[in-house]
Amino acid sequence: MSERPTIVIEVRRWHPDAEQPPWWQAFELPYREDQSLLEALQHIKDELDGSLTFRWSCRMAICGSCGCMVDGRPELSCHLLMGDLAPGPVRVEPLAHFPVIRDLVIDQQDVLDKLPVAGAYLVPGDDTSATEPSRQTPAQVAEYAQFAQCINCLLCYSACPQYGLKPDFLGPAALALMARHDADSRDAGQAERREARDATSGVWDCTLVGHCTEVCPQGVDPARAINRNKGASARDYLLDLLLPGRRR
Amino acid sequence: MSRRLRRSHEPPFWLLFGAGGLLAALILPAVVLFTGLIAPLSGRCGDSGLLEHARMLSLLSTPIARLACAGFIALLAWHACHRIYHLCHDLGLRGGAGLRWACYGTAALVSVIGLVLVMGLPHP
Amino acid sequence: MSRPRTWQPDMRGWWRRDPAYRQYLLREATSLAIGAYVLVLLAGLGCLLLGAQAWAAWCRWVLSPPGLVLQAVVFAAAVLHAVSWFRLMPLTLPPLGPPGRRVADRTLHVGAWAASLICSAGVLGWLVWGA
């Protein structure tokens, strides 16, 4: 046990009962190369300080719970290996741009509320009472498959300065899910999603910073999803202008 | 959860920005290369070589060339002003509607002036 | 549910957080140089209209050290702009080609640079041999 090398992890902490701004706390602990950062945080909680608070669940990069800023970059803590972070020190903070509930736990309600606004669901088109699956070719699946991999981990929201500057912005993941459903051959909800797409807080708050796509652990490419939709939104804007009465 | 969704009026500006950006990416380096390097090497200070007054006027003698020149200037202006507007926002400058008018007003002004100037050019 | 008490982050100095942000701001800042160059061109047009003397004055300024420095900056900005513009362009286009055989980003990229080369050559040709 004691033979293992140690590393310092600095965590930014905050508690609503403490009448003070966030503070840093350093923990020194033994680690293994193939241990994830999440496991190191669990070690701190189990052995050193039970009050350290963070979310986690699947520990395999699929549930999207464990996002935090690691050395200034949004990451899934279960997806980083200590071997890659050594020799440290590692700085861990709550995801940027979100209100902090406590320590590494952020308030994600805003994004959850935005999902229905962005129409992040399929609107079944034809006969909904059918008991047979409809058909969709692999090529049709490929049209939206990339955008459908979003685990709602919110890393992209922490990467997007426009979300930080303009909290109304629907944001990368919600808009990627909008594009995911628009591109699904089974969907009939494009018209419903137009209002959100065309809004200022829809695609137009994005200035193509592109960092969302860089940090996404699932390769979703929200920057593409959003900016593709700008063209469509602009087209509809002009058509509405030229053909009054086309809309509403 | 009450979320106001206001329709954005950015599309026309974004289209102009995009057109200007594309134009700039395609030919701006070449144009700067001309005014800043090729022309100076071609002769002395404007009274001879590629930048001769009469030559310039003859280059811009056809309506197409004039329109292209005015369009180039206008689109670049829209491109630049749109970005500058957003840059101000990004840097935390809260100009509100005033900033918007200043930025896009400048672009419009530059476009109009450019157009008036090329149209007024004398024929060689 | 009642919302918990939270600590609100702020955005002061956000660009310090990541090199990617500084690259983004640099890309956006190319517009300042492009804007300045637009003004230079506009002034040139005006001088051209005013006559040979005014035009000569404009030419002198363009070829003076400050004029050349400015154009060097504009050239660098224009190249940076072109690089970032073409890199991001595929993200802004609707999917091209039939489903299942979409045009790859690489193809678009190469195509854009080829177009840029052809257009640049055309413009330069016109400027040099056009009259």
Add this chain to the structure above:
Amino acid sequence: MTAQRHPDLRVIDCDLVVIGGGGAGLRAALAATVADPSLDIVLVSKVVPMRSHTVAAEGGAAAVLREDDSFEQHFEDTVSGGEWLCDQAAVEAFVAACPRELAQLERWGCPWSRRDDGRVQTRFFGGMRVQRTWFAADRTGFHMLHTLFQTSLRYPAIRRHDEFFCTNLLVDEHGLAGVLGIDIATGHPVLYRARAAVLATGGAGRVYAHNTNAGIVTGEGMALAARHGVALRDMEFVQWHPTALPGSGILITEGCRGEGGVLLNAEGRRYLEDYGLGPLEPWPRPRAMELGPRDRLSQAFWHEDRAGRTITTAQGNAVLLDLRHLGPRRLAERLPMISEVARRFLGIDPVTAPIPVRPAVHYTMGGVATDLDGSTTLPGLYAAGECASAGIHGANRLGSNSLAELLVFGRAAGEAAAVRARSAPRPGEALAAEARACMAPWYAMLEAAPAAERPRVATLRNAMHAAMEDGVGIYRDAEGMARACEALAGLRAAYRDGVALDDRSLAFNTEWLSAIELGHSLQLAEVMAHAALARRESRGAHQRLDAWRARDDAGFLVHSLAWCAADGPPRIEHAPVKLTRSVPRERVYGGAGERVALD
């Protein structure tokens, strides 16, 4: 930081509470609101729904689809896979409902993998004789859960309370009357008064050290029901998945073997041949070799390990899962996540090297005993999903039957609960007082003075893990199980004396919540150990090494039922299994299995 005075109870009235936002809970809520749009439904979950454990399921969901398949065959595979401990009427209803449910999910947007002509693609799974498993690459659970979650956004009648930790069920003379718990963000108590509740809280795999389960799979839902005299059924049957990563326990899906992956021991031999699953050829062949059922494969590993034919890794012994012959294209198309997991967590590229794997606890076959409509013996309480025992898995669940079960029984429970929620009388005012009393012990945990000699949560949890791994493992004997029972009784006593908490504040106190979880987990672990000790035979996932190595249909073709006491050990009884058309016979796989099937 110490707790403020006892925060005030918030009381909220609604018609139906669904506890759990995993596949089963979401499906139940959707079914209830579709059946009766006027119902006020509250969906509570200790994590945001898409963080639920269903998200981690990889391989797929079973339903008859192909022409060469039939309900009869799905039924047969399931019943023999569960070694005849399945309730056959439940299995019949289940297999008949699966295709409709998976098709419904398709209509809601689930991106199933497709054949070139646009029809849904299926793959082989262990113990299934035809390609019956629908899949969405190797992220089936993820896509199913997100489809259900996104669909739920279309129904505003489903009010969500995410990050609500349920601590108690409240009961009055009519039956279930309320769901009580903690709003995690603030630490404040909340009571939902309702006439019906659907329990969909998932399994209990985290009572073991080495498991494939997410951190939230601590099983308290089952314990909550058990406290009100609802029986827990067949809890001794715990499934070990044969292919998990050593150390972390991260799952390498059975879909790998469904696609043609093979298992090799340290000598490079496909050792399953030596365990009645051969012969090797032809390959791949359903219900044989690597496509045998999970219990058999995990047991084979145990023997290989005993015989020293496993390889040693830093994290324990392992065998090798070889996917190299599938080639890079098929791996990228069918098993992308697994390839990424192997690269990320092991630094191994499955295209060029085999993956070391070993068994880990994966699934809780037992659970709250329910009827076909999810109803339990407590009026108003329904259960579905992994926390329930509807009777379809018997002594060993077949891979891909669980995801289908979430939908089939989640829906049934939701519909039945909707009827009850409309018809039953409203709970009375007295409930709030009872709720306050029920909350008191939880808040007392925060107030208790710190005592140096008290154990930490992690210490007790580790001790529980050790007891279960040691005494109630893949193979069991009376001595080991008795040892586990005793150890667990001791741990429960220590827990009652109090655990040491560093954190005594209210806001998002996860240490406190894991202490509450631990109390429930300990109780479930004890139930598993006692139920195992009481089953004096070997069947499916319950294999003994002592005098009861054989299956005993005369004595033990019975369900075990555990009744929990607040403090002491559970009372174990046995009740008959409902057979309809399949007569118990020898359970054989591989070549021998095919001969039997032909008869």
